[in-house]
Structures are given as structure tokens and as C-alpha cells.
Amino acid sequence: MDASATAAAGAPAMKPVKKQNQLASVMKRLSLNKSAMAGMVIFFIVLFFALFGELLAPYSYVEINPANAFVPPSAEHWFGTDNMGRDVLSRVLVGCKWSLFIGVGAQIIACGGGIVLGCIPGFFGGKVDQVVMRVCDVIQAIPSVLLNITLAGVMGPGIFNTILAMGLGGITGGTRLMRSSIMSVRKKEYLEAASAINCSNPRIIVKHALPNAFAPMIVSFTMSIGSGIIGASALTYLGLGVQAPNPEWGALVTAGRDYIKSAPYLTLIPGFCILIVVLSLNLFGDGLRDALDPKLKK
Amino acid sequence: MGRYVLRRLLLLIPVILGVIVVVFTLLYLAPGDATSVLLGNSYTEAAAAELRAQLGLDKPYIVQLFNYGSSLLRLDFGNSMVSGVPVASELATRLPRTMIIGMFSIAITAILGILLGVTAAVHQNKWQDSLSMVVALLGTSLPAFFFAILLVLAFSFKLKWLPAYGLGGPEHYVLPVAALALGGIAMLARQTRSSMLEVINSDFVKMAKAKGVRRKDIIYRHMLPNALIPVLTTIGMQFAGVLGGGVIIETVFSVPGIGYYLVTGCNNRDYNVVMACTIIISAIFSAIMLLVDLLMAAVDPRIKAQFAGARHKGGK
Numbered sequence: 001m002d003a004s005a006t007a008a009a010g011a012p013a014m015k016p017v018k019k020q021n022q023l024a025s026v027m028k029r030l031s032l033n034k035s036a037m038a039g040m041v042i043f044f045i046v047l048f049f050a051l052f053g054e055l056l057a058p059y060s061y062v063e064i065n066p067a068n069a070f071v072p073p074s075a076e077h078w079f080g081t082d083n084m085g086r087d088v089l090s091r092v093l094v095g096c097k098w099s100l101f102i103g104v105g106a107q108i109i110a111c112g113g114g115i116v117l118g119c120i121p122g123f124f125g126g127k128v129d130q131v132v133m134r135v136c137d138v139i140q141a142i143p144s145v146l147l148n149i150t151l152a153g154v155m156g157p158g159i160f161n162t163i164l165a166m167g168l169g170g171i172t173g174g175t176r177l178m179r180s181s182i183m184s185v186r187k188k189e190y191l192e193a194a195s196a197i198n199c200s201n202p203r204i205i206v207k208h209a210l211p212n213a214f215a216p217m218i219v220s221f222t223m224s225i226g227s228g229i230i231g232a233s234a235l236t237y238l239g240l241g242v243q244a245p246n247p248e249w250g251a252l253v254t255a256g257r258d259y260i261k262s263a264p265y266l267t268l269i270p271g272f273c274i275l276i277v278v279l280s281l282n283l284f285g286d287g288l289r290d291a292l293d294p295k296l297k298k
Numbered sequence: 299m300g301r302y303v304l305r306r307l308l309l310l311i312p313v314i315l316g317v318i319v320v321v322f323t324l325l326y327l328a329p330g331d332a333t334s335v336l337l338g339n340s341y342t343e344a345a346a347a348e349l350r351a352q353l354g355l356d357k358p359y360i361v362q363l364f365n366y367g368s369s370l371l372r373l374d375f376g377n378s379m380v381s382g383v384p385v386a387s388e389l390a391t392r393l394p395r396t397m398i399i400g401m402f403s404i405a406i407t408a409i410l411g412i413l414l415g416v417t418a419a420v421h422q423n424k425w426q427d428s429l430s431m432v433v434a435l436l437g438t439s440l441p442a443f444f445f446a447i448l449l450v451l452a453f454s455f456k457l458k459w460l461p462a463y464g465l466g467g468p469e470h471y472v473l474p475v476a477a478l479a480l481g482g483i484a485m486l487a488r489q490t491r492s493s494m495l496e497v498i499n500s501d502f503v504k505m506a507k508a509k510g511v512r513r514k515d516i517i518y519r520h521m522l523p524n525a526l527i528p529v530l531t532t533i534g535m536q537f538a539g540v541l542g543g544g545v546i547i548e549t550v551f552s553v554p555g556i557g558y559y560l561v562t563g564c565n566n567r568d569y570n571v572v573m574a575c576t577i578i579i580s581a582i583f584s585a586i587m588l589l590v591d592l593l594m595a596a597v598d599p600r601i602k603a604q605f606a607g608a609r610h611k612g613g614k
Contacts, residue, residue, distance in 0.1 A: 138316030141587075142580045145542025146560075150321065150576050153564030154328040230441040234546050237443045238561045253444060260447065261455055271444040279439040 029291040036287020042280035050100045053093035061090040061247055070263050079269050083259060088252075092270055095247035099277065102163050102248065103229035109167025110228075111221050114174015119205050121175075122182030122213075129179070136172045144169055148231055152240040159248070162232050162241040170224065177220055181213040188212070215292040223285035226278035233274055249274050302595060306588055317580045318370065322363050325569045334567075336379055366573075375574035380566050385574045388559060393578070395465065396548065396555035400540045402475045407482035407540075408533055412522075414483065415490020415529075419498060420517055430487055437484025442543050446477035446550040463552040474551045478543055482536040489532040493525040500524075527594060534590035541579050 030036055049056070059077075065085035073080040079088035121129035139147070151165035185191065186209070194204045233250020235241030237257075242248040244255070249270040256266030333346040333355070350356045354365060369376065375385035418430035453473060454462035461470050497503060498521065506516045545557030552558065556575050563571030 134312075135316075138313055138320060141313050141317050141584045142320070142576060143538035143542030143583050145539070146545060146576060146579055147542075149542075149545055149560065149564060150324060150572060153567075153572055154324050156329070226439065233441055234443050238546065238549055239565050240561070250441075253447070257447065260451060264451055267444075267447055267451075271441070271447065274444065275436075275440055278441075279435065282435060282439050 026291045033287040035283045039280040039283025046277050050097040053096045057090035057093045059087035059090045061094040080265050082266055091247040095249050098248040099229050102232040103225040105163040106166035106228040107221050107224050110170025110174045113171035114178050118175040118178025119182055122179035123205050139172045152235050157243050159242050166228050166231050181216045185212045219289040226281035313584055314581050321573050321576045376570040378571050379568045385570050392556045392559055399474050403479040403540055406479045411483045411486025412490050414487035418491040419494035434484040434487040437480045443546050443550050445480050449473045474547050478547045482539055486532050490529050493528045497521050497524045530594050537586045541583050
């Protein structure tokens with residue numbers, strides 16, 4: 001009787017334990033990866049500055065003080081002041097949130113669009129698949145930077161247009177990724193089982209196919225935030241992205257370019273900030289991919 | 299092989315037509331039209347309407363698209379709305395510069411990227427590997443335009459070795475090519491490393507070692523050719539990076555190529571220029587990707603067979 005009681009108690013507990021194990025093993029593999037952890041720590045520090053940068057900023061980031069222009073980095077102004085006497089440290093701190101916002105916002109559009117557009121052809125195949133994929137072929141024949149530039153040129157400058165340009169430009173990539181990973185689970189038994197118990201197709205896609213095909217999307221999301229930040233700052237540099245008063249880092253690099261000979265720190269500091277954020281995301285994304293990829297399990 | 303080439307060539311046509319439709323539609327939907335640019339200060343509603351009629355901008359979308367498409371067939375890209383110069387003649391003078399920068403940076407990307415990746419793979423987990431991968435990681439994380447600024451700062455302003463902008467002798471191409479190649483080198487090094495690591499423990503490598511083949515020959519004659527397909531794919535994809543990224547680099551260095559023309563066009567809302575540049579660069583990119591695919595089919599018969607199989611089944 002004792003044995004059957006433990007078995008009965010054990011059986012319902014089995015499922016959640018197994019589920020946790022999978023997540024736990026991913027987390028464990030991730031936590032063993034030193035560079036991924038370093039990336040995550042750096043990213044959390046950046047995130048902290050993004051959230052509280054405005055409170056931490058020692059000076060106002062917009063206050064113009066021509067008498068105080070081009071002060072090189074010193075105890076009073078750690079990162080110096082720009083051509084209008086604004087404190088660069090304060091501008092970098094406030095700009096942090098905008099740079100992250102653009103990167104994340106663009107990826108939400110790209111991945112969100114990709115999930116919706118990729119699930120349907122991946123799941124149903126046939127004509128729908130043909131149509132969506134041929135449209136993707138055409139759009140991907142335009143190099144992505146070029147597509148972003150053209151979209152930004154069409155929509156005009158401004159922070160939300162930049163996010164939209166970067167996001168829309170990334171949808172085809174997300175679609176392809178989602179389609180192929182949905183296709184990889186389409187023939188699995190659990191989908192067959194779900195349709196056997198009369199689940200509707202939308203329910204099968206959302207509840208069964210999508211969660212099992214989501215890992216590549218998470219990796220792509222993480223890695224692409226970095227390239228989104230780079231892409232957006234490049235658009236700003238070309239005059240098609242974020243406009244002047246906003247201290248987004250790409251805009252800071254662009255504004256500093258005119259004074260590169262006399263005050264190189266105006267360009268170098270925000271540029272290295274971009275480098276650090278993207279580096280941290282790439283490190284973390286690499287680690288995440290290795291942790292989620294069963295092929296690399298040792 | 300001949301039929302395969304022909305089929306792939308024919309498939310290029312709908313893609314390029316599709317690009318024309320997409321780009322035209324994007325610019326058709328853009329807020330504001332050319333009249334405000336053309337008329338400038340003398341803009342009135344009446345004058346704008348007259349100009350629209352004159353340019354055919356009042357016609358329905360489908361008619362305008364057809365007109366644009368048929369003028370493209372005669373290689374007529376219209377006139378620049380700002381300068382009035384035919385876009386086609388501008389393209390003809392600018393295209394070679396863009397292509398020179400692009401081709402050189404692809405060549406450098408291929409050589410350095412593969413070398414770096416091979417070095418990393420054969421010295422796995424040693425300092426050479428770590429160093430190559432740190433370089434590759436920095437290369438993927440550094441925005442190209444910022445790297446270009448760093449190069450200018452170092453080589454033009456501090457060392458005064460190379461010109462910072464403009465075009466002239468070969469020395470003007472050094473920095474743009476270097477700036478453009480960095481991202482590709484980084485990507486290719488990572489790809490080469492991982493595909494080399496996949497073959498490093500395979501039987502044919504062990505066999506070659508057992509036969510006493512020289513280490514250099516094992517690496518370059520046995521391992522690299524077998525690891526080459528994903529590497530070639532990555533090089534092919536780098537053309538997108540080079541042609542797209544070239545737009546940014548040309549702007550940083552004020553190189554009067556197609557990319558710089560496109561950015562000026564975007565900033566001036568000169569839609570004829572934007573359309574022409576986007577279409578031309580995309581067409582070149584598609585043609586290059588086709589060449590890469592054909593090259594791969596020639597290298598690896600499995601790819602051709604796969605393609606033929608997919609067609610017979612009605613495509614996938």
C-alpha cells in the first residue's frame with residue numbers, strides 16, 4: 001500500500017518536474033558559459049542606465065551653455081561637454097534608453113510580424129506557403145541595409161519612423177526563420193495528437209506548434225537587438241533616422257563627427273557605448289544559442 | 299548543367315520585376331510627392347496640379363507603374379528631380395566606383411575571413427582561437443560607420459597616411475574598402491571556424507593524418523574543401539552586406555558612388571534617384587547571388603540535385 005501511495009503521489013508530480021528540468025538544463029548550460037554570463041551582466045548594467053539614466057544624469061541633457069563648450073573630459077564633466085556646452089555624460093545616460101528602445105522596438109515589430117507571417121505558411125504549406133515565400137524572395141533580393149534606408153527615406157526621419165523602418169525591414173527574415181522552425185515540428189506526433197482530439201488549427205498553432213518552435217526566434221530576437229541598434233544609428237548618421245535634440249547614441253556620434261579633429265571624445269564615447277551594448281547582446285545571444293541547440297549538448 | 303543555369307536565369311526575371319513593383323509601390327505610398335521638391339518656393343496648389351499632369355503623376359497607380367516599367371526597359375530611369383540630370387548617366391559614372399569598393403572588400407573579406415577562421419579552428423581553444431574570435435566578435439559588434447570614423451581618425455588625422463574623403467588615386471579606396479570588409483571578415487571567420495570544426499574529427503582527416511599527409515595539406519586540401527559550402531554561402535550573403543553597407547561607407551568617405559547618390563536622393567526626396575539606385579543595387583545583388591548559387595552547384599552536385607528534386611515535386 002505504501003508503494004502504491006508513493007507511486008500515486010509521484011505520478012502527477014512527474015510532469016512539472018520534467019518541464020522544469022528542460023528549462024533548468026538550458027539555464028545551467030547558459031550559466032556555465034562565462035562569456036554569455038559576462039554579456040548578461042553588462043547588458044543588465046546598461047539596462048539599469050537606460051531605466052535610471054535620467055535620474056543619474058549630473059546635468060540637464062538639453063541645457064545649452066555656450067560659455068562652457070568643448071570642455072574636455074574632466075572631474076567636473078567626466079565625458080566633457082559638446083559644441084553647445086551640454087554635458088556629454090548626461091546626454092549619453094539619457095540616450096541609452098532611446099538606443100535600447102529603438103533596438104527592442106524594431107525587433108518586436110520584426111519578430112512579431114515574422115511570427116504571424118511565418119506560422120501560417122509553415123503550418124499549412126501549399127499555396128499560402130508559395131505566395132508568402134515568393135514575396136519574401138523578392139523583398140530579400142533588396143539588401144537589408146538598403147531596404148532600411150529606402151523605408152526610412154520614404155517615411156521620413158523621426159524616432160518612431162526609424163523603429164518602423166528597421167522593424168518592417170526585418171519582417172522577411174523573421175518570417176523565414178519562423179516558417180522553417182514551424183515546418184520542423186509540423187510532422188511531430190504531438191501535433192497529430194492535438195488534431196486527433198479535435199483542436200482547432202489556430203489552437204494547435206498557438207498552443208502546440210509555436211511553443212515548440214520558438215527557440216530560434218528567441219535567439220534571433222536577442223542577437224538582432226544589437227544589429228537593430230547599429231542599423232538605427234547608421235540611419236541617423238545618414239540623416240534619415242533620429243533627429244537632433246534626441247540624444248540617441250547614433251545621433252551623438254553623428255553630431256560629434258563635425259568636431260572629430262578638435263574634440264574626438266564627442267564621437268568616440270557614444271560610439272564605444274554602442275559597441276559595448278551590441279557586444280554584450282552578441283555574447284549573450286551566442287551563449288543562448290549554444291544552450292538551446294541540442295546538437296551542441298555534451 | 300546547361301538547363302539548370304537557364305532555369306535559374308529565367309527565375310531571376312520575376313524576382314527583379316518583383317523588386318521593381320515593391321520599390322515603386324513604396325515610393326508611391328510615400329507621403330508628399332516630387333512636386334513640392336521641384337517647385338520649391340514657388341509652390342502653389344495650381345502649379346502642383348499642373349506639374350503632376352505634366353509628369354503623369356495624376357494617373358492611376360497601375361498606369362504609372364506600367365509607364366515606369368516600360369521606361370526601365372529602355373534603360374531610362376527618368377531625370378533627377380533636383381538637378382534634372384538623367385539618372386542613367388549618373389549611374390553609369392557612379393556604378394564602377396561602387397563596384398570597385400565592393401569587389402575589393404569582398405576579396406579581402408574572403409581571404410582574411412577564411413584565414414582567420416581556419417587559424418581559429420586548427421588551434422581550437424588556444425590563444426590563436428581566442429584572439430581570432432575576439433577580433434570576430436568586435437567586428438560584428440562595431441557599427442561600420444563608427445569603424446570608418448575610427449579609421450579616418452587614426453590614418454588620416456593622426457598618422458596622415460591616407461586621405462579622409464573624396465576620390466582620386468588608389469589610396470582613396472584603402473579606407474573605404476577596409477571599413478566595409480570588417481563586418482564580413484568577422485562573420486566569415488566565425489562561419490569558417492564552425493564548419494572547419496565539424497570536419498576536424500571526421501574519418502577522412504584521421505585517414506590523411508594516418509597516411510602521414512603534411513599538416514598544411516590536410517588543412518587546405520582535405521578539410522577546407524569539405525567545409526566550403528557554408529563558407530561560400532556566407533561569402534554570397536556578404537555581397538548583401540557590402541552592397542548595402544557600401545551605402546553607409548560611401549557617405550562617410552564622401553565617395554561619389556551609387557550609395558552616396560541614394561542617400562542624397564533620400565534626403566532630397568528625389569524619388570527617381572531612390573528608385574533607380576535601389577533597383578540597380580538589388581538587381582546586381584540578385585545576379586551575384588545567382589552566380590554564387592551556380593558556383594556552389596558546380597562545386598557540390600548535391601545542391602543541384604536538391605533543386606531539381608524540389609521542382610519535380612512542385613516546389614517546396
